Amino acid sequence: MKIFLIRHGEPDYTAVVEKHYVGYGRDLGGLTPAGIKMAQQCALRPELQQAQLILTSPFTRAMATTLEIARQVAAPVKVELGLHEWQPDRTGTLIENNDQVLKSYTQYRRTPHSRPADFPYPYETADEVQERVKAVFAKYADHYDCIACVTHGEVMHQFVNQDKFDYCEIQTINYPN
Template sequence: MSIYITRHGLREDWINKAWKLTAARPSDSPLSAAGLQVAKELGLFCKKLDIKHVISSPMERCLQTSTQIADQLDIPIKVDYGVIEWVGPNPRQVDILNPLSNEELKKTYPRVDLSYQPTTKDIPKKETMEELHNRSRIAVEKLMEKFKNEPFIIVSHAATMIALGRGILKDDQYPIRTGVCTLSKFNFDKDQNKWNCEYTENGEQEHWTFRT
């Protein structure tokens, strides 16, 4: 069994600093043109992989990225709040998570599977690093149980991607890489009875990690 985790593409608000000033949902930036391009490249790469399920954060940048993957694989997108963005313990007003409902998302992203039951319906208002790791560990363990022996990919965010990977490996210090639209692949080694991580760099951009 393999599990893949990736981060969304480059965000519009990274290049257009004024975007948040008029946005209805300032925390929900879409992809930039360059971000959509790298997402398309990721989708083409994923076409070669044996992926049965696409799990996505409900934020639009992740849905846009997930769509590129799901279109290539011709499978639905399962929106899951367990893999949503991390806002930290003291979020600013513009960081408050306010994603569209699945019904609203489906109008733009028709591959959204409205029958899918997420690992949680809670949207965190604030989280310590420990709480993020706990939330992500629970989410990924539920996904591993739900899709037992079926390869799946999670499209998430930098901090959550780190926490999800650490949850799989059961190692809260593992240095997961988080470049946009890069892949971390997790394989279970039956002989050693543990999960291992492989990283696909492909010209990494915008790596992020926790401050120490």
Template sequence: MEIVFVRHGVPDYSLSDERKMTQLEKDYAPLNRDYIHELHAVVKDIQLEKAEVIISSPYTRALQTAEVINRKLGLELFVEHDLREWRADLDGGYVELSERDRRWHDHRTSLKHNAEAGNVPYESWDALKSRAENVLSRYTNYSKVIVVSHFNVFESLAGYQDNGIGCGSYRSLTLEKLG
């Protein structure tokens, strides 16, 4: 399956930061309006990819990005819960930013070395990859799909990325085995 993977546009966390919201509440943060025009430019390139369907993370920033893309392409749009962000705490508790950053560093180090970390309180890269692949396996009847999601989902599918993928950017990848 060919995937045009789009990382959501630039989010606006100002309101959630001002109100000291939790990470869960930050998931509802909208796109930053100052950067939406950049998405319109990217859509022109994405249009050339000739995808058949859009599949999006449920987070607001991803849904808004999918909507901007879909205004131009007019494709069927599906929202998939399991294309969400990496989980910094498997128990769903609050994790201080410094601890979250440490866990994120550990998570990416294990991915870089293709070595699964055992007995950790956060979601492993293998578990993240598995849930993303489970979602995508339901779309194997399409030859090319647009996935609007998050960097960590992309990295779990494509492998460790030294340079990442910027907000509002896209990359193409092919997954050989699904389902």
């Protein structure tokens, strides 16, 4: 199955910062006006017309990107929990601010495949991210030849040997490879 991995558009966290949302609350941030334009331009890419289904992360920035893509691509949309971004704290209860997220991410980048036993935040390892996303893809592999998947940079990194992804960048992979 061919998969178009698409990073979401430029996020806007203004409203969630104003409401003092932390942890999962930050994932409710939408797109900037530029992020919406990026998604609209992405939607015009001719290869996306091959997609028989559009899968999206449940995070607002990904769903807002998907909305713009779905306006141009004649394919059904399905929200998949397993396509969410990397988790700095798998419990969802220990991290209270962005400094702690950065500390978790810094350690993750040092040791992506294992968590030090004494590290205070049980972040998701790279292997866990990959397995979570592969489980989503496996549900569709027997039913579709080509899907689009709107997700996040760290998720894409697990399948494409690249560290950074532009907003609305598309990378093509085959599953299973």
